[in-house]
Amino acid sequence: MRVLHLFKVSHYAEKARWALDHKRLAYRKHEVLFGAGQVLLKLRTGSRQVPVLEDDGRVVVGSTAILDHLDARYPESPLWPADPEQKAAAREAVAWADEKIGKGVRGYLLATARHDPRLRGAAGIARLLGPGLIQMASDYCGYDSLELAEKDFPQVLLELKSRLGTSAYLVGDRFSAADLTACSLINPLYGPPASPLRNRWTRQRPPLASDPAFAPVFDWFDHIYQKHRRP
Template sequence: MLELYQFEISHYCEKVRLILDYKGLTYKKIEVTPGIGQIDLYRMSGQRKVPVLKDGSEIIADSTAIAKYLERQYPERPIIPTNPQQRALCFLLEELADESIGLKSRQALFSGLSQNQNFRTALLPTTTPDFLKQLVGAVPSDLLNVLGLGMGMSPDAIKSALDDLKQDLEALSMLLLDRPYLVGDQPTLADFAVAGLSMYIKFPDGPYLDIPPNLRGKGVPGIADSAAFETFFNWRDRLYADYRKPLTATSSPGSGPTSIQID
């Protein structure tokens, strides 16, 4: 069976999970323990980042490399067009997702956490005691902003990221006005990359991720709730409903080891 070494909350892992589900492949999710688990991951793959896919003796790191491997090894339900123009557009949009939406949505998520107390506490595990949730919710936004400076998330950097994301989503919404998918009449790598990597902007509204139920459908204020991007999020909801398997149909993170095991 395919094994996906992952963080459940990683949007790059979500990109891969969407592809695996679309292709109808059975896989086991193995949650990597931050820190010590990543040392084991390095021993296995030569690097510390997730996602990593293990297929027998094959070890593939990086979401794009995994997508291309799955396309070669499991060609049923293809995700990369053969038409040259469509293929080029597919790769361009995937690059947009990886290098713009994927990176800048982290800053947007931080912005949402600093603005909205309820959004902040909703990210905590459901087992978190109420008193701890109250403490996290009570952290002043100004203090979070100071902490963000140490992580390269200055107010100017966050504003620039939010502006760029709004421009990306506006362009994608216009592409989707008169077509079911971003490239052609079938979903492609571009669709799954854009859908998965927009997860931090707005979490999918359904039982697809092992996150607190009250976080489903929530996102960055001013983007996730904006009517300007309704076309985009409606498209993404349909993509999830059609192709993403709910948690009841796939293994959950709890079914695998909490740290990876090296054969």
């Protein structure tokens, strides 16, 4: 049986889950515990980070590697475009989303959590983190400071909006790994109705979504989840 090692709240793990669900592949979810669970994961798979997929004796570490593995082994319902130029564009978009949205969402949530204890609890960010520890966590998100993370993230959303333009998809005219990646990674901030990671906090669109400049991006998330997120 395939096993996907994950944290329940991990947005990179949502990317892997979505890919498996998209291909209608059965798998068991193994929820890794922070700390001790990661030590065991490292012993078993060589990685302390999730997601990790075990598929028929093969260990695949990292969300994009999992997408590649699944497309190579189970070509039905492809995630990557067949056309080489579009495939290269999708790879670039996935790498951009991994870096900018994946890390940016984390930084932005931690930054806003400093002023909002309710968000600290509801977003699943350790309830006990005080402002000092949250500041230290900015390193983990790859930002020099959380002020920067807070300021930067709206720019990331604007770039996403301009990458989309008037198209329904990030690359070409069909759903691909690029849309799946961008939408999975936004999840800790906002979980559209069709998202399995939707929780008490993510049920509400974040305050910045009420700015008309960002509304089209959030409408796009809703649409992609509704149309392409197989349960």
